[in-house]
Ligand SMILES: O=C(O)C1=C[C@@H](OP(=O)(O)O)[C@@H](O)[C@H](O)C1
């Protein structure tokens with residue numbers, strides 16, 4: 001069964017046209033990963049958590065609504081300003097209706113962990129894209145902790161989950177490098193008596209660990225002899241409200257940054273993005289490719305390293321991106337492929353098989369879009385090689401986005417610097433993560449032409 005979702009009904013195609021130099025200062029919306037977690041962890045405290053800079057995109061708004069249905073009081077008090085009055089660990093309410101996660105893998109998997117640690121039953125639904133994504137990766141460890149899943153479509157949504165009456169603390173070595181899996185197990189472990197341990201083969205984004213500590217939980221990390229990272233969480237903590245300042249999202253900033261690198265004459269400043277080392281891989285890569293990116297005003301805000309970036313148009317050159325960097329830039333490969341198309345020489349991206357199970361199969365969707373715009377690309381199960389055209393990309397393609405916001409934004413960025421406009425079939429999904437992408441880019445000088453359907 002696939003559940004219809006409102007955003008599926010209002011697709012709109014959009015073209016990006018060759019644009020003059022992009023200039024100006026901008027702030028991108030709050031980080032999506034931190035925004036989801038602020039709402040979820042706030043709901044597990046007794047008292048009021050105040051959040052500023054929350055991303056008001058569809059994915060995070062779905063999480064806000066779901067936390068309300070699970071018993072928290074979640075209120076918007078101003079632009080990006082939210083208040084969460086929680087119920088405390090162990091006291092979530094059973095929802096009366098299915099929980100609709102829309103397009104959001106993060107929301108669905110983290111809240112599965114949360115529900116798995118509570119003696120309540122909830123049904124999880126999502127849009128057509130989310131209903132195709134694998135949930136087995138969280139079902140396996142959460143079942144070991146005592147949760148019971150009814151997933152008629154073999155580990156996909158829609159599914160119904162009954163949480164454990166007394167969750168068991170486990171030690172789980174995750175077979176995939178996934179912050180969502182790690183976070184789901186730790187969230188279930190919050191209501192288990194004893195220490196829950198997740199062992200990651202490769203370190204992934206650590207917002208859950210950082211934020212749980214800030215809320216008062218005891219979380220320790222340890223590097224094991226084989227180089228894997230073990231995260232130990234002591235269950236049943238009393239979490240205290242904690243003010244959260246959400247920094248700018250480096251995954252969203254990636255789009256104006258790549259646009260400024262490839263549109264000749266551009267110079268922009270992106271302010272206040274987190275450069276958490278587990279998120280900054282794209283920026284390291286673009287600098288290695290010869291991108292003129294100046295990291296300015298490095299500081300710490302809300303427990304995260306934050307900086308401003310000055311970006312000037314640059315002639316990039318292709319490089320080989322090492323597989324061990326993949327986790328730190330996992331959502332940025334589609335837009336890296338756009339940068340690579342304008343570079344000289346080949347860019348080789350390895351160790352990226354996880355891209356095949358995102359909102360779309362991002363290797364296939366990116367490769368198809370590149371070919372439609374005159375770029376030679378070679379894909380394997382877990383790699384992609386792009387032949388750069390040294391600033392001369394044909395464009396003119398009509399790209400299928402497969403309900404994937406990052407594919408839509410990546411190809412719109414391509415169109416700003418290609419010889420002919422690039423059209424995406426559906427720009428509506430951009431609202432899931434970067435609702436003001438179009439107006440912000442227009443302020444810098446980007447030209448977009450809409451075609452409503
Ligand atoms: O934990 C998170 O907030 C996220 C983890 C990543 O997913 P995986 O854990 O599946 O790699 C990433 O792709 C997603 O956009 C956000």
Ligand SMILES: C=C(OP(=O)(O)O)C(=O)O
Nearest residue numbers: 103104105106107331358
């Ligand atoms: C993969 C992404 O998100 P999610 O897994 O939350 O749907 C993304 O935003 O690129």
